Amino acid sequence: MKTFVATLKGSLAASTVGTVFAVLRALMQAVVDDGVIPANPCLRVPLPRVEARVVEPLPTRSVLALADAITPRYCLAVWFGYGLGLREGEALGVTEDRVEFLKRRVRIEKQAQRSTLVELKTKA
Numbered sequence: 001m002k003t004f005v006a007t008l009k010g011s012l013a014a015s016t017v018g019t020v021f022a023v024l025r026a027l028m029q030a031v032v033d034d035g036v037i038p039a040n041p042c043l044r045v046p047l048p049r050v051e052a053r054v055v056e057p058l059p060t061r062s063v064l065a066l067a068d069a070i071t072p073r074y075c076l077a078v079w080f081g082y083g084l085g086l087r088e089g090e091a092l093g094v095t096e097d098r099v100e101f102l103k104r105r106v107r108i109e110k111q112a113q114r115s116t117l118v119e120l121k122t123k124a
Helices: 002-009 014-033 060-069 072-084 088-092
Strands: 110-113 116-119
Touching (some): 072 088, 088 110
């Protein structure tokens, strides 16, 4: 398992290695629970440390330049991304009925994927 983790570390981010290994660990525990193997080989395997990411927001002048340069049809998506912290798909998924002007609120319930509005991946 240590060799497997080392192989993953060569091509994946530390957080992705942790996610992949968590699935493998759960799978192996199910095999132990079913009595197929006596012990989980994924126990006590050191994983790479996940470094905290520092997010640097774009300077206002860069956002202004982006809003000026983008196709007018998508300009509002730039401001939603900047002002509300939305990802591209979330910004493009906002429809008029989800903007509550008087309450100063925008409900993010759909996202755009491949020219289609789809449900969000998680409730968060």
